[in-house]
Amino acid sequence: MATIKDIAKAAGVSVTTVSRALNGYGDVNEKTRKHIEExxxxxxxxxxxxxxxxxxxxxxxxxLLVSELNRSGAKDMxxxxxxxxxxxxASDVGYDxxxxxxxxxxxxxxxxxxxxxxxxxxGVIMQGIKKDDPYIKEVIDSNIPCVFVDVEIEGExxxxxxxxxxxxxxxxxxxxxxxxxxxxxxxxxxxxAEVSQKRLKxxxxxxEEAELPxxxxxxxxxxxxxxxxxxxxxxxxxxxxxxTAVFSASDLMAxxxxxAARRLELNIPEDLSIVGFDDIVLSQYTSPPLTTIGQDKxxxxxxxxxxxxxxxxxxxxxxxxxxxxxxxxxxxxTAPPK
Amino acid sequence: MATIKDIAKAAGVSVTTVSRALNGYGDVNEKTRKHIEExxxxxxxxxxxxxxxxxxxxxxxxxLLVSELNRSGAKDMxxxxxxxxxxxxASDVGYDxxxxxxxxxxxxxxxxxxxxxxxxxxGVIMQGIKKDDPYIKEVIDSNIPCVFVDVEIEGExxxxxxxxxxxxxxxxxxxxxxxxxxxxxxxxxxxxAEVSQKRLKxxxxxxEEAELPxxxxxxxxxxxxxxxxxxxxxxxxxxxxxxTAVFSASDLMAxxxxxAARRLELNIPEDLSIVGFDDIVLSQYTSPPLTTIGQDKxxxxxxxxxxxxxxxxxxxxxxxxxxxxxxxxxxxxTAPPK
DNA sequence: CCCACCTCCCAAAACGTTTCGGATAATTTA
DNA sequence: TAAATTATCCGAAACGTTTTGGGAGGTGGG
Numbered sequence: 001m002a003t004i005k006d007i008a009k010a011a012g013v014s015v016t017t018v019s020r021a022l023n024g025y026g027d028v029n030e031k032t033r034k035h036i037e038e039x040x041x042x043x044x045x046x047x048x049x050x051x052x053x054x055x056x057x058x059x060x061x062x063x064l065l066v067s068e069l070n071r072s073g074a075k076d077m078x079x080x081x082x083x084x085x086x087x088x089x090a091s092d093v094g095y096d097x098x099x100x101x102x103x104x105x106x107x108x109x110x111x112x113x114x115x116x117x118x119x120x121x122x123g124v125i126m127q128g129i130k131k132d133d134p135y136i137k138e139v140i141d142s143n144i145p146c147v148f149v150d151v152e153i154e155g156e157x158x159x160x161x162x163x164x165x166x167x168x169x170x171x172x173x174x175x176x177x178x179x180x181x182x183x184x185x186x187x188x189x190x191x192x193a194e195v196s197q198k199r200l201k202x203x204x205x206x207x208e209e210a211e212l213p214x215x216x217x218x219x220x221x222x223x224x225x226x227x228x229x230x231x232x233x234x235x236x237x238x239x240x241x242x243x244t245a246v247f248s249a250s251d252l253m254a255x256x257x258x259x260a261a262r263r264l265e266l267n268i269p270e271d272l273s274i275v276g277f278d279d280i281v282l283s284q285y286t287s288p289p290l291t292t293i294g295q296d297k298x299x300x301x302x303x304x305x306x307x308x309x310x311x312x313x314x315x316x317x318x319x320x321x322x323x324x325x326x327x328x329x330x331x332x333x334t335a336p337p338k
Numbered sequence: 339m340a341t342i343k344d345i346a347k348a349a350g351v352s353v354t355t356v357s358r359a360l361n362g363y364g365d366v367n368e369k370t371r372k373h374i375e376e377x378x379x380x381x382x383x384x385x386x387x388x389x390x391x392x393x394x395x396x397x398x399x400x401x402l403l404v405s406e407l408n409r410s411g412a413k414d415m416x417x418x419x420x421x422x423x424x425x426x427x428a429s430d431v432g433y434d435x436x437x438x439x440x441x442x443x444x445x446x447x448x449x450x451x452x453x454x455x456x457x458x459x460x461g462v463i464m465q466g467i468k469k470d471d472p473y474i475k476e477v478i479d480s481n482i483p484c485v486f487v488d489v490e491i492e493g494e495x496x497x498x499x500x501x502x503x504x505x506x507x508x509x510x511x512x513x514x515x516x517x518x519x520x521x522x523x524x525x526x527x528x529x530x531a532e533v534s535q536k537r538l539k540x541x542x543x544x545x546e547e548a549e550l551p552x553x554x555x556x557x558x559x560x561x562x563x564x565x566x567x568x569x570x571x572x573x574x575x576x577x578x579x580x581x582t583a584v585f586s587a588s589d590l591m592a593x594x595x596x597x598a599a600r601r602l603e604l605n606i607p608e609d610l611s612i613v614g615f616d617d618i619v620l621s622q623y624t625s626p627p628l629t630t631i632g633q634d635k636x637x638x639x640x641x642x643x644x645x646x647x648x649x650x651x652x653x654x655x656x657x658x659x660x661x662x663x664x665x666x667x668x669x670x671x672t673a674p675p676k
Numbered sequence: 677c678c679c680a681c682c683t684c685c686c687a688a689a690a691c692g693t694t695t696c697g698g699a700t701a702a703t704t705t706a
Numbered sequence: 707t708a709a710a711t712t713a714t715c716c717g718a719a720a721c722g723t724t725t726t727g728g729g730a731g732g733t734g735g736g
Contacts, residue, residue, distance in 0.1 A: 051692035389722035
């Protein structure tokens with residue numbers, strides 16, 4: 001509970017000097033600095049970040065806005081891993097993280113800007129936000145620095161980090177084509193997510209490059225949910241025996257497809273090849289283990305925080321985005337068609 | 339950026355009145371209150387929580403101290419799920435969460451108390467802390483309210499939440515005994531974790547109650563790691579063909595045991611029954627799916643935050659602990675011995 | 677008509693820092 | 707030796723709130 005005043009009194013100097021001594025300014029004698037530091041230690045002083053924030057108008061805090069931070073995120077450890085990366089990068093440069101979890105109910109009550117300004121966060125990282133989320137417009141309008149994860153928006157104070165989703169999807173599809181598949185379906189997430197659009201684009205692009213027909217009814221809607229993907233795949237595969245492979249826009253949905261295949265007594269990978277996207281932890285443990293496009297989620301978080309803090313300190317280049325590479329992880333759900 | 343002063347000026351009243359009006363005090367005329375609220379809205383005012391914290395000496399923030407928040411936690415989604423629960427409960431009562439991630443390096447630099455006082459958190463939830471962590475002593479000494487997850491410490495300002503680990507282990511072992519197993523091994527985590535001790539206790543207790551011998555060399559050390567459990571189990575099972583079942587103190591280690599069994603060409607559950615602990619997401623997806631003792635991790639977090647906030651507001655009963663029930667989840671890794 | 681008591685409002689202090697603009701004394705420069 | 711510079715320190719204001727301790731003005735009772 002000792003304050004800077006207590007130190008000043010105990011050390012026989014002014015508060016100004018204490019402040020400047022403790023903050024390493026040059027205009028304080030080395031001897032008095034030592035003395036001040038000692039009494040500070042003796043009084044078990046620790047600075048009050050709140051008071052400092054108030055006067056400096058800087059909180060050394062970045063907000064982490066996760067849409068629907070809840071149990072459903074437990075399966076794909078996406079959010080968690082991204083958070084780890086953010087946390088590491090942020091604490092490297094002395095920033096703390098404050099968690100804003102929002103749901104649609106709360107969003108009604110408090111605007112984005114309010115949330116940020118109340119807590120005086122210097123910048124925000126947004127994760128798991130859909131493209132039509134009203135917060136997004138607010139972000140652009142406000143001038144609070146912000147970086148998005150997996151939403152490609154750039155602006156004066158906003159940047160983003162994502163992976164090369166188009167190319168990732170292309171890799172997945174190319175792999176299937178190389179194995180000899182000609183009828184390749186895709187189960188996509190909802191189109192509110194930018195990644196869905198990108199992955200669909202990659203799927204179509206690769207088919208076109210291989211001069212294979214792009215059939216509209218070959219792309220199913222899985223809504224990023226295991227169950228929804230399962231039923232969509234089940235209905236589709238039952239009546240489309242010619243398709244020998246499916247590319248899923250997420251691993252979780254790929255699990256659904258696997259489940260559907262099992263119900264239809266299709267063996268994986270002999271009767272049906274599957275490749276997913278994300279490389280969630282689960283995908284190594286399914287039987288057979290899932291071939292997928294791996295994204296480095298930790299790295300995404302790390303880069304996001306790096307980007308943001310460099311925007312905040314303003315010293316770095318005006319780099320506002322980062323696009324990470326993906327890689328194809330060959331496991332056991334793909335094989336040549338029979 | 340509008341402050342309370344701006345509102346006062348615009349509305350033609352004093353800052354005192356603005357403050358009291360906005361905070362719902364009774365001694366301000368309903369008409370002026372309306373007027374003030376309107377001008378506040380017009381000026382797009384949002385209160386500065388930092389300034390408020392400073393003067394009130396309350397930050398409406400609780401610290402979340404997670405030991406080693408990192409990628410290795412990705413497999414068992416334990417931390418994540420607990421966090422979700424904490425987050426929900428905290429935001430129910432208007433508290434925000436600030437993330438302290440520590441590692442041993444950082445602990446050296448900054449003491450627990452410093453961390454908390456700097457950020458002026460009102461209380462702390464500690465998760466993933468080992469029993470010999472130096473922070474624990476500090477917590478007791480400081481008078482900052484704190485609740486632990488899975489470490490049973492009680493005190494003036496400290497409480498905890500955990501599940502009934504002894505009974506959980508008993509359920510697991512009883513299940514195996516009921517199936518007819520007589521030679522039941524256990525792979526335990528490191529003894530720095532309180533849960534390890536409890537689960538071991540439950541294991542031994544249940545064996546004794548069934549009047550089965552408790553052999554010391556039947557309990558292996560898995561260190562809460564999949565790989566370590568695997569090699570320990572491999573060495574043990576190779577030379578102890580009489581054991582037909584193993585109880586693992588965590589699901590992750592159970593996965594290691596399953597892997598070891600596979601290498602030894604032991605079929606699960608015919609040749610070897612396995613029951614885990616935790617009910618991590620993965621355990622539903624292994625083949626065969628893992629029978630385990632389920633803990634409600636979300637609930638643990640929720641209760642932890644509830645406990646803490648009720649300690650902070652001080653209005654609730656002096657309840658300082660919560661012990662949640664576990665339940666046996668029968669899946670497919672257990673069967674009668676041959 | 678005076679006193680007591682509401683109702684509604686306000687000035688000023690306080691929270692713990694940082695920082696601006698000097699001030700003093702010592703040292704160097706011309 | 708006077709002037710200029712440097713080294714070291716300090717007082718006071720500022721950040722945006724809340725809260726304490728009143729102060730007007732009005733109303734009712736006696």
